[in-house]
């Protein structure tokens with residue numbers, strides 16, 4: 001079983017970007033492989049070992065196109081495993097909402113669907129990790145980072161990622177899912193008003209997803225992300241294919257990639273994802289305790 005031990009924070013600045021990143025060392029027992037499809041077990045052994053998942057302080061990355069559901073599943077797993085879910089898109093949106101020159105600079109980039117510079121994103125992430133560490137956090141599930149090869153290399157220099165989950169959905173579904181996204185401006189919960197019903201063809205299975213509708217108290221407070229317009233979503237998908245897809249090969253070659261084709265919406269996908277991660281037994285025990 002993989003054991004991740006955080007040893008020290010790096011005292012050197014990250015490529016001169018000014019902020020410090022924290023460094024880790026890992027001892028990964030041989031025989032753990034995440035590179036195959038269907039996925040190989042993440043947590044080996046019986047229930048007792050699975051129970052130790054929370055103590056492992058997992059260091060995972062979620063990859064996948066805009067709209068695939070990285071945030072949804074990363075957030076659920078973070079609750080289950082007791083590690084923070086850190087979405088660089090959220091960090092960017094927080095910076096956008098603040099006043100100052102950075103906000104203006106970011107809004108031009110984000111609203112065109114382009115990527116923020118590696119320097120800015122690493123500074124935002126470093127600060128988030130430092131703040132978390134000061135509060136006693138350890139481990140993480142990263143969502144939306146890395147997105148470029150340079151970011152992946154920098155991440156690899158300062159920490160050991162033990163699993164990269166690559167979520168996949170047919171491209172036709174992604175635009176509709178992004179256009180259907182809504183967030184409650186009061187409680188911050190995410191919903192999706194899209195009805196997805198893609199017919200199977202050429203041997204590929206169809207896919208249907210029911211909308212995830214808000215409860216009455218949120219219904220009048222829904223907001224749509226400024227960058228979730230059709231034009232910007234298409235630009236983001238193009239940029240993902242050009243810039244971020246090479247990351248799949250990078251992590252595959254390191255034996256860390258777990259491919260996961262989402263079979264449908266949350267009710268179908270969540271149990272299957274837990275099964276693929278060998279966390280199904282773990283969740284049952286958690287529910288029994290709760």
Ligand SMILES: Nc1ncnc2c1ncn2[C@@H]1O[C@H](COP(=O)(O)OP(=O)(O)O)[C@@H](O)[C@H]1O
Pocket residue numbers: 065066067088089090092109110113114115116117118121143144145146147148151227236
């Ligand atoms: N790692 C990153 N590198 C560069 N830009 C990023 C990164 N993460 C987020 N961003 C910026 O924030 C925007 C929103 O990110 P995110 O919420 O992850 O959206 P999505 O995955 O739906 O495209 C991106 O379009 C990009 O401009």
